[in-house]
Amino acid sequence: MTFTLRWGIIATGGISTKFAEDLLVDPSTRGSDVAHKIAAVGSRSVASAQKFIDRLRSDPSPNQWGEDGWNAWGLGNGVLDGAKAYGSYDEVFADPNVDAVYIGTPHTFHHANAKAALLAGKNVLCEKPFTFDLEELDELIAIAKEKKLFLMEAVWTRFHxxxxxxxxxxxxxxxxxxxxxxxxxxxxxxxxxxxxxxxxxxxxxxxxxxxxxxxxxxxxxxxxxxxxxxxxxxxxxxxxxxxxxxxxxxxxxxxxxxxxxxxxxxxxxxxxxxxxxxxxxxxxxxxxxxxxxxxxxxxxxxxxxxxxxxxxxxxxxxxxxxxxxxTAKAGAGMHYEADEVARCIRDGKTQSERMPLAESRxxxxxxxxxxxxxxxxxxxx
Missing domain, CATH: 3.30.360.10 (Dihydrodipicolinate Reductase; domain 2)
Incomplete structure (x- = not known):
């Protein structure tokens, strides 16, 4: 049975859009053994989060990479079914249907957002650079270790x-x-x-x-x-x-x-x-x-x-x-790192061997x- 990871998406800018779009791509196009679901999206307002979800549900016109039908598989296989729009990040962190949080905010906010997600008991994939400095990163690593949660920097290129x-x-x-x-x-x-x-x-x-x-x-x-x-x-x-x-x-x-x-x-x-x-x-x-x-x-x-x-x-x-x-036949190539997170969490790992925390440090x-x-x-x- 395919393992499906339920994501909470934090922020609704360009990088989060690319990541979310890739979650809707058919895993078979890259030979993946895991799948994904978008359970929640957090933004500064409910309206902004809902607009983000509605954009992902739109007719399968070409995406930013010029690909037709990029969301067809995801829509047909429930990737967005029940996705909730929240007007705050904390509501995403508190959602029991979210397994892992993708942090796509500007990098000066990475530490605060990732820390809040970890303290709420969520696994975290955080965009690069991981934090503003090493002191911030070490605090995140300590929290993840204490709570036995998965934590990884989103260096997508490593998985291409x-x-x-x-x-x-x-x-x-x-x-x-x-x-x-x-x-x-x-x-x-x-x-x-x-x-x-x-x-x-x-x-x-x-x-x-x-x-x-x-x-x-x-x-x-x-x-x-x-x-x-x-x-x-x-x-x-x-x-x-x-x-x-x-x-x-x-x-x-x-x-x-x-x-x-x-x-x-x-x-x-x-x-x-x-x-x-x-x-x-x-x-x-x-x-x-x-x-x-x-x-x-x-x-x-x-x-x-x-x-x-x-x-x-x-x-x-x-x-x-x-x-x-x-890269894969469809998508921007961010689904590779999402797949890595899903496999690690499925297998009970708290960090990736391909993208270990020691190397982020x-x-x-x-x-x-x-x-x-x-x-x-x-x-x-």
């Missing part, structure tokens, strides 16, 4: 087919030892055209490139280096960093930091909200016998290229290989260290 394929390639030894890597999430957000209240501009909302974009270069470093079987450094640290300040508000326009895994390799990680990313390679992993390039975008790439070294350089691989690893520390060293304006509220 290309992430597993990259790790299999690196672990195979075919490319030889990893020498270094870089990962870059640059996006020309055109900050000068945005109002002071924009979430990327406003320090009160944790604005700047680092907190918003930083989890993505971080995840590729964790997948390629930290989870490599030969890695013995369990606490890799930032050894150098630089932030370019966006003078208008004091947040970072761009951040660069270098992380070292002792005895293994270094990763240079970049975020930038003022320049476009390089389409052919947002991640480059330099190995002894060839390089690996992952195509843009870093949050949902689908193309991996093995690139031979120059003819002047040593290396045993001389033919370029392009490999495609598309590592990347949270990086963001803390870069921000504190860079002189950016911090949240004061």
């Amino acid at each position: 087919p290309i992430a597993y394929a990259l790790q299999d390639l690196l672990k195979s030894g075919r490319l030889g030892k990893i020498k270094r890597m870089s990962a870059d999430f640059s996006m020309n957000y055109q900050p000068d055209t945005r109002p002071d209240s924009n979430r990327m501009i406003d320090p009160e909302q944790g604005g700047g490139s680092l907190l918003d974009q930083g989890p993505y270069p971080s995840v590729w470093a964790m997948l390629a280096l930290h989870q490599l079987p030969s890695n013995t450094d369990t606490d890799p640290r930032v050894v150098a960093s630089y932030q370019r300040i966006y003078e208008r508000s004091g947040v970072d326009a761009a951040s660069t930091w270098v992380v070292s895994w002792k005895g293994l390799a270094e990763a240079t990680l970049v975020t930038d909200m003022t320049a476009s990313g390089y389409d052919d390679a947002c991640v480059v992993i330099t190995c002894e016998d060839a390089d690996v390039a992952i195509a843009y975008p870093p949050w949902r790439p689908e193309r991996l290229t093995i690139v031979p070294h120059s003819k002047y350089e040593p290396g045993n691989i001389r033919e370029r290989e392009v490999k495609e690893y598309p 590592i990347t949270q520390r990086w963001l803390d260290d870069v921000r504190k060293a860079g002189g950016t304006v911090l949240k004061t509220a």
